[in-house]
Amino acid sequence: MAESKRIYRLLLKLYPARFREEYADPLERQFLDEYREAGGPLARSLFWMRALRDLAATVPGEIVREMRQDLLYAARIYRKRSLVTALALLALAMGIGATTGVFSVLNALLLRSLPFREPDRLVQLWQGGISVGGGRAQFLDAKARSPYLADAAGYTSNELSLSDFGDARRVIVTETSANFFALLGTEPQFGRSFSSEEDTPGQNSVAVISESLWRELSGRDPQILGSTIRLNGTPMTVIGVAPARFDYPAKTSVWTPTIFEFEHIPKEGFSWTSIGRLKPGVTLRQAQAISEAEVAQRSPEGLKRARPNRPELLSLRDQLAGPIREASLVLLGGVTFVLLIACANVAQLLLSRVSERRQELTLRAALGASRSRLVQQLITESTLLTFIAAAAGLGVAYWAARLASAVQPGGLITQQYTILDWRVLGFTAGLAVLTGIVFGVLPASLAGRMQPSAEVVRDQPGQSTGTRRMREALNLIQAALAIMLLAGSLTMGRSFLKMMDADLGYRTDHIVTLNASLVGTSYAKNGNQVQYFSHALDRLRAIPGVESAGAIGYLPLILGKMRMATGFRVENGPYTVSIQNFVTPEYFATIGTPVIAGRDFTDADREGLESVVIVSQDFIGKSGSTDVIGRELSYPQSKTKLRIVGVVRTPPPDNNATKDLPMVYFPVSQSNTEFMTFVARVRGKPEPYLGISRDAIQQVDRSVPVYDAQTLEKRFDDYLAKPRFYTTCIVFFGGFALLLAVIGIYGVASYSIAQRTKEIGVRIAVGASPGVVRGMLLRESLWPLALGMAAGVGGAIGLGQYLQHLMASAEPVGKWSCAAAALLLISAGAVAVWRATARVVRIDPMTALRAE
């Protein structure tokens, strides 16, 4: 009997709270009556079965009914406090959405698989022991002797000219060893990959092309197999087509097995990379240990070098994700802050609900009502809020993921992923629900547990110091997080403005730029480059509307171009590492770079006459020599003495590794450079001139690829795109954090005033002026803020050190950014509190006291 009663009482807990509160007693009572009447053991078992069936039939219906009522009630409550609710919703939606979006991209980059077989077993050998530099036999030997690699391949990627299919074009060509595709576990979708002997010089004139190139060249015509393409003039036979969207590494369009015969395809640069597959059973860590020991034996000084010049064995996945990983982590950090601040706002909203209902709750507790009823209502309220926010967050997430993936670097295009990650969305929504439960339900539950006494019942509801302390603590946390984001965003914003404002040393408006490469053409073979460039410039200058035109070997802002750095010295001075660049007369005038001293090159600076150079202004500082005009410059690669004839303004730094090196400009007419970027200053909008200029230069010789025609403004924009994206995000997060924090502060202040009306009435009745009372309330509200700010400044400095990895010109978060952020937050907070205390003036002491 007692046993059955206990079990039934437990089962009754399945009913929702209000129903249980109303009917648990009569249900139990009736159960006992009928149980007693049932008599024998068989009848009692039958009765139990009936009771269980009854429970199963009625519990779901009651739950749905009460949930509906609770939801309607919650909706009514939220409508009444629509502004606060809308802000909390907005905050949560932004937090959930942005976190989900950024994390989805991060997840795709870092956690999901690459389109290779067993991608976790693939490694990159950074300046490792297995080198293609010593030729094929040595490479195969080193590979076979490796204690930890089952296989290894070498490759080099370069932008080359592809001809024999319509106009010449520029494509990324990866020259590899024959086992490249086999190593990655990727087979051509059509045709075949390289056979193992095909990387032997003499047999290597074959190529696999990408699906997109297949489409562009022949509209996916199967006849492509066996046809010939020319890479920088070298004929290659197409033998296969790579799978769709496979373009590893670095957006490759053509793969050839020519790594061991550098001269086969003429090109400018040559640096190779080795990748490998770990032997079965060898972990990455073990392989790294062995590799380090090898390096220590081979070249101990290598281990002392800083990255990226230190020999290292890296997981290929890390290597691919590397460039975007840190940036994405910073973004993720930013959105997590926003999410946390949003959760704190929701917590504030729910806590105020708890305080409001405290009296009701205590009364109910005193009357013996169940606590679970209120808890159930609060859970419904917070869950409703979260679900609406999560739905809105989906939209934000989609947008954020698209944006975040738009800035990914080229090496990651091999990734194929769906953007939205449902697990992540679930995680963030779960976090929000947890917030709801921790801040909305737990305090209510604790409050309800308190001993109901007459005193508590009579007391003012909001007087509970517990929830007030909690709200103050939340304000503190919000302030700390907001300061960190604000200081970070101020720093980023400032350095971005500096980048935009940086004196470029040239003007970006009204300028058309386009590239031409003579590598592999008859001009290069016959030494007629100068002739070509001069004809091309003549055509360019002949276009109506072109005011002036010139050309340069390496235009600042052209990313990823290899620059040649060499030591130069003035007479017997020290060597200064500088970049060797080539320009035509009129280049500096066209792009607006002032010649500070001496003169520009002229047509008179020809081959066979005195070799002349122009140096950039920072060369003077770095070389330590003043008054360089007319002095002699020399460099180890050549016996020729160079005469410095001019000094020009230093060009701006760009994203290249050589960004800080000074420039030494040679006249094109005295060099044998094969690659130039033409620049032309035009009247009016530059865009219409892009096609015209390309056509004009192409008329010189259609077999020379003229490509990448862009306005200089566009190039500058592209250069700024990534920092602009991060800056915009962080500044937006910072602003949003400030808004949320101010809402929180206002909420706490105005709430505490509403709850302390009586006390304030007394103070005014005994003679305190409203101004004095408001001052007191202001002080009380601002101290958690001040504490939070102190914590936030510490965090901000740490955050700033991290941000420095992100932008070329990012600075550490300085005291001024922190001070500005603190000032911004404290003044916004003070204004919010002052506004909230406005109603103190209207408090009539008599009315306030009568409430007693």
Add this chain to the structure above:
Amino acid sequence: MAKPTPSPVDELLPLPGPAFQMLLALGKGERHGYALKREILQRTGGKVNLGSGALYGSINKMLGQGLIEESDERPDSHLDDERRRYYRITPFGRKVAQAEAARMRELVQLADQRLGLAHG
């Protein structure tokens, strides 16, 4: 929670079987839950045996619809357990029960016309 506003009579028709049975039982006077169940069980010859969950679920719903209300009066505190709750029919509940009966009568008449009533 706000007081339930009685919905128009028609919207509640047809009444679920147990609800009609309960209104009929309450027509004779106040009852507590268990008494309601027993009376219905008896009247239907053991065919309608409401489980406690179904019984109080119906009571809860009918309270919400304004068909019945809780009675404050207790017959005699010595005779009865204080935990028992008594319910009585509201004037609105009476109207709804009457409408339901009228609806049934129409149904019976229709059946008589079409099929003929079995007499026996």
